[in-house]
Amino acid sequence: MPAKSYRDAIREALREEMKRDERVFIMGEEVGVWGGTYAVTRGLYDEFGDKRVKDTPISEAAIVGTAVGAAMGGLRPVAELMTINFSLIAIDQIVNNAAKVHYMFGGQITAPVVVRTAAGWGQLAATHSQSFEAWFASLPGLIVVMPATPYDAKGLLKTAIRSDNPVMFIEHSRLYGVTGEVPDGDYTIPFGRSDVKRTGKDLTIITYSRMLYPSLSAADKLAGDGIQAEVIDLRSLRPLDMEPVYASVQKTHRALIVEEDWVSGGMGAEIAARIGKESFDFLDAPVERIGVADAPLPYAKNLEALAIPNEQQVIDQARQMVDGRVQGRRE
Amino acid sequence: MRDMPACGNVLFQIFIPTTPFRDKDMVTSRNKSATALDVAKTSVTKSQETLSREDGLDFLRQMMLIRRFEERAEQAYTEGKIGGFLHLYIGEESIAVGAMSALEPDDDVITHYRDHGYALARGLEPNKLMAELFGKETGVSKGKGGSMHLADVERHFWGGYAIVGGHIPLAVGLALASMYQNLQRVTLCVFGDGATNIGMFHESLNLAAVWKVPLVILVENNQYGMGTAVARASAVTELYKKACAYDIPAERIDGHDLLAVYQAVQQSADKARRGEGPQFIEALTYRFRGHSMGDPQRYRTKAEVEKAREQDPIQRFEQKLADLHLATQEDFEHLGQEVNATIQEAVDFAESSPQPEPADLYKDILVPEAMEAP
Missing domain, CATH: 3.40.50.920 (Rossmann fold)
Incomplete structure (x- = not known):
């Protein structure tokens, strides 16, 4: 199997799922022209255009809320929050909309949204070095994954994008350069398997x-x-x-x-x-x-x-x- | 329409209860859009001149249905048959009926927690709505949502949401989904004056305008966010002006004039459908009841409420139909009997429906995954 970085594995999953399903699109801060602040989405804007790789304002509540609404309306959004620290701005949308609409309306509404974000640190001080996965993992109605290897990242992201449930996909800024064996083709890893x-x-x-x-x-x-x-x-x-x-x-x-x-x-x-x-x-x-x-x-x-x-x-x-x-x- | 700057002078005075509504003072904040809608109407509008007896009686019936539904819900609440919060819409019915009537069946609607009126006007069954309030499994949300969370996806009614302003970005997303899929749908997003002060309102308006999504924002300015008057909570009391910050065409209308609401929503929806981006309507209104059932209403006087009741939208519409010789007192009485019977049936249905099964507690938390863990 070819060795790929965690970053490339995630990009490969995004790219393959975008080619597989027209409804899949990416939105977030600097995901397009810039290519992602961690370079995860680099090249996708040029390949897919601004309909499917959407730069947003610095507006986390609107990013996640709009993604949830678009998911309710039949799309498969992959919203990026630059780091998990900024998920706090969007936490009402994650907790009260993404994780609730299916249950609260008796199963009528689904929100197949993926929120990609990154934990991590690196002399970034108090507000930019946190990890809130436990907060999200406490919520019924949400899937939370936190892969460590490039192989797991690609397989789990594909599962997340195809899932009819809202998924918090938590990456790590200090893993993007880690390499590991990742197959070129399509494969998925189910949620909930240690x-x-x-x-x-x-x-x-x-x-x-x-x-x-x-x-x-x-x-x-x-x-x-x-x-x-x-x-x-x-x-x-x-x-x-x-x-x-x-x-x-x-x-x-x-x-x-x-x-x-x-x-x-x-x-x-x-x-x-x-x-x-x-x-x-x-x-x-x-x-x-x-x-x-x-x-x-x-x-x-x-x-x-x-x-x-x-x-x-x-x-x-x-x-x-x-x-x-x-x-x-x-x- | 006169030439006006983007956030220019207001012809319409802010409604305060001592000021009677003025019927025809519709103002747009941007003259450009006002001109466009005058020449490019794509829908057949319903105005005083063109209103038929059939439509007129249907509008009135819907308002009366909402009124009666809520009066009976209030009664059931005091009897302990409805729990939690119950936010009555009484006094604001003309907005829901006017707005819902102006939309296409597959337009998307998303609203706030004061949602009974919108649900009924969107055609949701009174039986299932009352059952939801009673927490029964036959309710529209299977008893999981209650009064604040009524939805019917088949009618593109995406529900009532109880976090103030929290559903506004969802509306942007629904509108984006329509645009992305080249559907001719618009999304109507309804919320109150209080929501215009929350961050999500501003983030959402900005993004909606940047992406030019087909969104119509309908703000019900009922003068109070819970018990805090608009002037005590919002630096800008003419709320439609807030849309100017995002270059969104905006207008203020008399929300107690059903036909004004109908026309404004229809024209805004037409513009959004044509690709002109989000549109903003501020409908002035007044909530005749408290914020919820547990509201001591220390923030306003009885005299103020009584004065506002002189502008009861149902009475005003009856008067209009009578003035236009479209209907008589006899028609109104007949409609009253009809809606009473419908709502009585709804209450009976709700009372006799079963509660959710205990196992339903864990149902519909997640959609089953195609690849479950073993």
Whole structure:
């Protein structure tokens, strides 16, 4: 399979779906002439024209609301919010319209809209370095996906565009350059299927989006110490596929959640609660969470580095959990 | 029409309850558009001169139906049969009936939470509407939406929305979908004076104008956003002028004159359909009842309400029909009996309908995916 970047994989999904279905169009800030601030949509404006690649004003509520309305009216919009920080401007449209119109009107209306946006950071300070996936994942009526690999990004985006449901498709600014194998042709990945990215028997690391990478590299280093970590990439946050997690914890007896989000009320809290209920009898250690420091994100490079979870934290936490192994297991 | 600058002088005084409505002072904010509509009418309009007895009685019947529907809903609310919020439209019926009558059946309509009048005027069945208010599974939204969320997609009635201004971008999207698919549909978006102060109003008007989507905006200026008078909430009290900021042709009309509403909506829809972009109408009106059922109405006097009631749109239209010798008191009484029977049937239907099944709580949250997780 050819190696492609995460950025190119997403663009390929957009392009293929636009060619496949006339109703699919892109709208957002700088998606057209500029080619996308992260260059995801580069070339699409020239190829498809301004009917199907629509630049918008800086107007997030109108971008998402208009996309939802266009979806209700029979189109397949892919709206881009430049970063997830700006989704707050549009949050009423996401929460009260996209996620509600189907239910609230008794199933008459559908809103097959995709909202693409990017989490991420990079000395952007407090308002531009956040990650709100847990907020969206708490909403019945919405699909939330957060792919980590180019392969998953392309397959999940195609599923999102073809879905009759509203989808928050959350990318990551620091993944766009990551490469991986991506088939040229058409394929889709269903929502709600977690993926075991590495197998192991001593510890289960549950993660998603960019945190997959420090989790995998930590697992490599732990293997050198004789600790075999299983790494599960959730890929979808709603629906959340916990079955592979329960199966893994039954085997490893330890669960570590790694998220690039605040821990309080974050995705990890939900995952830990579910493990605590479903896998209680198999746990040999408390479920642990690693996330962003409980502070607004700072500008200074050293402080930012302290705030974002890294490979070493995963290694340290994993060692502590395994070394603290309780000998007499409850089975 | 006289020559006027884009946001120029106003010929029409803002309606305050002590000022009687003036029938014929329709003003457009842009003379250019006024001229265009005079020469390029594509629809057969209904004016005082051309109104038939049949149309006249039908308009009156629809207004009476809305009035009676809401009076019975109010009664059911006080009896505890309707819960939540109930926002009555009484006093504003001429706007919904005039506007809905001026549209084509496949034009898209999207409105605010004070939506009973629009639903009825769009032809939704009174039985299913009353059942929705009663929270029954036979309701238009299967009992999931209630009074504020009435919809019927088959009638291109995209629903009532309860976040003030939140549906305005949806209307831009519906209009975009029509334009994108080369359909000859326009979208009518209705909201109140209060919504003109929220950010989504401004974002949506701007985008609608930039993309020139076929959208007609109909603002019902009923003088109060909940209990706050327009002058206390909006820096610009002539709300149609706000459209000038986005270069959208705008006019202010007497909302209690059904034919004025009809003509304004029809002409605006024609222009939007011809590709002239969004159009804006401010219809002056007055809400005879409180904002919702729990409104102590400390913000206005009884005398003010009584004065406004002198401009009751139903009485005014009856008077017009009588003056034009199109109908008599006997006709009005006959219509009254007819709508009473229709609404009684609706109440009976709602009362006797079943509640939603417990399993319906989890129904219609998502559309089943073609590729579900195992």
